Amino acid sequence: MRDFYNSLSEKDRRRYAAIETSKLGHGGASYMRRLFGCDDRTIRRGQQELGASISGEAQRIRKIGGGRKSLLATTQGLDDAFLEVIKNHTAGSPMDETIKWTNLSRPAIAEKLKEHNFPVSVTVVDQLLEKHHFHSRQAFKSEAGKKNIPQRDEQFKNIQRLNQKYHEEGHPVLSMDVKKKELIGNFFRSGKLYTQEPIRVNDHDFVSNSDGKVAPHGLYDIYRNIGYVTLTTSHDTSEFACECIRRWWLTYGKYDYSGSNSLLLLCDCGGSNNARYYIFKEDLQKLSDELKIKIRIAHFPPYTSKYNPIEHRLFPHITRACKGVIFKSIEIVNDFVAKTKTSTGLKVFTSILDKNFKTGRKVADDFKKNMRIQFDEYLPQWNYVALPTAISI
Numbered sequence: 001m002r003d004f005y006n007s008l009s010e011k012d013r014r015r016y017a018a019i020e021t022s023k024l025g026h027g028g029a030s031y032m033r034r035l036f037g038c039d040d041r042t043i044r045r046g047q048q049e050l051g052a053s054i055s056g057e058a059q060r061i062r063k064i065g066g067g068r069k070s071l072l073a074t075t076q077g078l079d080d081a082f083l084e085v086i087k088n089h090t091a092g093s094p095m096d097e098t099i100k101w102t103n104l105s106r107p108a109i110a111e112k113l114k115e116h117n118f119p120v121s122v123t124v125v126d127q128l129l130e131k132h133h134f135h136s137r138q139a140f141k142s143e144a145g146k147k148n149i150p151q152r153d154e155q156f157k158n159i160q161r162l163n164q165k166y167h168e169e170g171h172p173v174l175s176m177d178v179k180k181k182e183l184i185g186n187f188f189r190s191g192k193l194y195t196q197e198p199i200r201v202n203d204h205d206f207v208s209n210s211d212g213k214v215a216p217h218g219l220y221d222i223y224r225n226i227g228y229v230t231l232t233t234s235h236d237t238s239e240f241a242c243e244c245i246r247r248w249w250l251t252y253g254k255y256d257y258s259g260s261n262s263l264l265l266l267c268d269c270g271g272s273n274n275a276r277y278y279i280f281k282e283d284l285q286k287l288s289d290e291l292k293i294k295i296r297i298a299h300f301p302p303y304t305s306k307y308n309p310i311e312h313r314l315f316p317h318i319t320r321a322c323k324g325v326i327f328k329s330i331e332i333v334n335d336f337v338a339k340t341k342t343s344t345g346l347k348v349f350t351s352i353l354d355k356n357f358k359t360g361r362k363v364a365d366d367f368k369k370n371m372r373i374q375f376d377e378y379l380p381q382w383n384y385v386a387l388p389t390a391i392s393i
Contacts, residue, residue: 001020001035002035002036004016005017005036011049013036013038013042013046014042014043014045014046014049015046015049015050016046017032017036017038017042017043017046018043018046018047018049018050019046019050020032021043021047022047029043070124070127071120071124071127072124072127072128072131075118077118078113078118078120078124078128079128079131079132081113081116081118082109082113082125082128082132083132084116085104085109085112085113085116086102086104086109089102089103089104090102091103100134101134102134106122106125106126106129107122109125109128109129110122110124110125113125141306149301149302149303149304151301151379152301152304154379155298155299155300155301155379155382155383156300156301156304156307158298158378158379158382158383159266159298159300162264162296162298162383163222163264163266166262166264166296167223169262170257170259170260171257171260171262171263171264172221172253172256172257172260172263172264173221173222173223173264173266174219174220174221174222174248174263174264174265174266175219175220175222175265175266175267175308175309175310175313175314176217176218176219176220176241176245176265176266176267176273176310177217177218177267177268177271177305177308177310177311177315178215178216178217178218178236178241178271178272179215179216179217179218179229179315179318181213181214181215181236182213182214182216182327182333183205183207183210183212183213183327184210184211184212184213184214184233184327184328184329184330184333185202185209185210185211185327185328186201186202186326186328187201187202187205187210187326187327188201188202188205189322189323189324189325189326189327190323190324191322191323191324191325192323192324193323193324193325199324199326201326211233211329212233213233214231214232214233214327214330214333215231215232215233215234215235215236215240216229216230216231216318216333216337217229217230217231217232217236217240217241217244218310218314218315218318219244219245219248219310220309220310220313220314221256222266222309222313224256225313225344225345225346225347226346226347226348226349227310227314227318227340227346227347227348227349228244228248228252228348228349228350229318229337229348229349229350229351230243230244230247230350230351230352230353231330231333231334231337231350231351231352231353232352232353232354232355232357233330234353234355234356234357235357235358235359236271236272236357237272237357237358237359237361238272238273238274238277238279238280238282238283238284239283239357239358239361240272240353240357241272241273241280241283242280242283242284242286242287243353243355243357244353245263245265245287245295246287246290246291247351247353249263249291249293250291251351252349260293261292261293261294262293262294262295262296263293263294263295263296264296264298265295265296265297265298266298266300266308266309267297267298267299267300267308268299268300268305268308269299269300269301269302269305269382270302270305273297273299275299275381275382278363278367278368278371279361279362279363281367281371281373281384281386282363282364282367282371284297284373284386285367285371285372285373285386287386288372288386288387288388289372289388289389291388292388293388294385294386294387294388295385295386296383296384296385296386297383297384297385297386298382298383299381299382299383300382301382313346314340314346314348317340317341317342317346317348318337318340318348320340321336321337321339321340321341322336322337330352331352334350334351334352337350338350372386372387372388372389373385373386373387374387
């Protein structure tokens with residue numbers, strides 16, 4: 001009986017002692033007091049609770065307001081001292097006066113409060129930060145590098161129109177971009193893995209100690225939800241970008257879209273597929289002539305690359321599949337990228353391109369004069385199509 005009593009909560013002990021006392025009648029309270037080692041007031045309170053009607057507070061062990069009061073409620077001047085401490089260590093957003101942050105750590109704030117004759121713990125500092133709406137947050141990239149870009153919204157609407165048109169006509173719509181390059185070798189990569197032994201890597205990420213860099217070029221089929229990633233240790237050039245498109249068409253595209261003679265590529269304004277570089281257009285023209293298909297390009301406006309579908313529908317999942325993995329060889333990169341998948345059915349096909357791509361190439365002298373690139377009348381700086389030699393619009 002005593003063991004059972006000790007296993008109960010504070011409230012249930014009172015009530016159990018009161019029930020057993022009522023069974024014994026006269027002298028029962030004295031016996032229960034000696035048996036359970038409790039006070040007469042505990043038994044009387046239990047009897048009162050048993051006689052009272054059950055209310056909404058019946059689930060509580062103690063009454064509301066029980067326990068020691070917080071220092072924030074009992075210490076005068078603590079809030080003022082806290083605000084004074086962080087006053088000289090607070091910055092704010094120039095665009096929104098309600099956004100503020102401090103560079104002091106929690107222990108540093110506690111130490112400075114101690115200097116103001118308020119010796120408090122880090123727990124109290126947490127309560128003060130919460131009270132004054134300071135929360136631990138990480139900055140995230142959401143602001144466009146440059147706003148008010150002329151004809152920005154018009155191009156987005158144009159991309160949407162082209163996207164829908166090509167899809168309804170049964171032509172492929174691909175999003176294209178190159179993921180961040182990674183060093184090959186025994187180098188640290190963010191993320192955790194389940195291992196039986198510690199993973200030890202180089203203490204410095206010197207390029208001179210690497211076996212090169214791997215550049216993952218991605219093509220993402222928007223409507224099939226399939227990614228095609230080509231890896232190279234050479235340079236990310238327009239020739240490389242066009243070679244990736246060529247390999248995709250010959251390996252997958254012409255079979256998945258049999259009968260199609262046109263392709264829509266959505267890509268950024270910079271990088272190897274820069275909207276201003278004629279070398280990309282020249283390589284694109286050669287590719288169009290070889291494959292005998294129209295290749296239409298629609299560039300996203302400057303500083304809007306995050307809206308490129310591949311950026312949020314393929315690359316984040318590749319990052320997740322490869323987190324914590326040490327890229328000691330390009331074959332390892334290939335294997336883990338190929339394992340990328342999602343519950344919504346994303347699949348990724350990978351390949352390694354062992355070819356050297358030269359940098360610093362120049363456009364042929366007569367290309368601009370004889371090129372078959374047709375620029376749209378509407379927003380021509382971002383919209384154009386490469387036509388095979390034997391085809392006209």
